[in-house]
Amino acid sequence: MTSRGNRREIIFESDDGRRAFLSVFDEVCETFNRECGAYCLMSNHYHLLIETPEGNLP
Template sequence: MSRPLRIEYAGALYHVTSRGNERKPIYREEVDFCLFLDVLAEVCHRFNWVIHSWCLMTNHYHLVVETPDGNLSAGMRQLNGVYTKRFNRRYGRVGHLFQGRYKAILVDKSAYLMELSRYVVLNPVRKTGVRKPGSGLDS
């Protein structure tokens, strides 16, 4: 049985998450967070993405992504693939970094964008007990 196709269209907004394989860390050191953000910036430029909010946790990430060109799958393949290659090269490892397929939930921009962005940026506060968003990259 094949997996369902993603709904993609110009101007779509998604809540995207991807978790480390076996729930293991996808960022080991602070430089890894920066590496991921560099790859994300490259993807945003190449695929014309708009990131409304994001959160990097030790073993997963959240993105609120708008795709003006309706190209989520192509951009996610680039994001997770390039980051995995760079991470593996850095640590002398091979194989999957991410657990299965990323999750992407289509979001109604007018009704849910503000609440979703609040959820994403407050994720470290709820999950790890940091005092405020942005108070540590490894949170």
């Protein structure tokens, strides 16, 4: 999965923003039983490798 800021604008202005994103992402993974295999946070986008152990995607 990848996501980019509008018009390639910055979405992470600081390391605090990256940490906040990872904290929320961790909560989401726990809530929906997802496993993160890898991630890369850039200033204007991110990449996520997410596994779904239950195979329950609609």
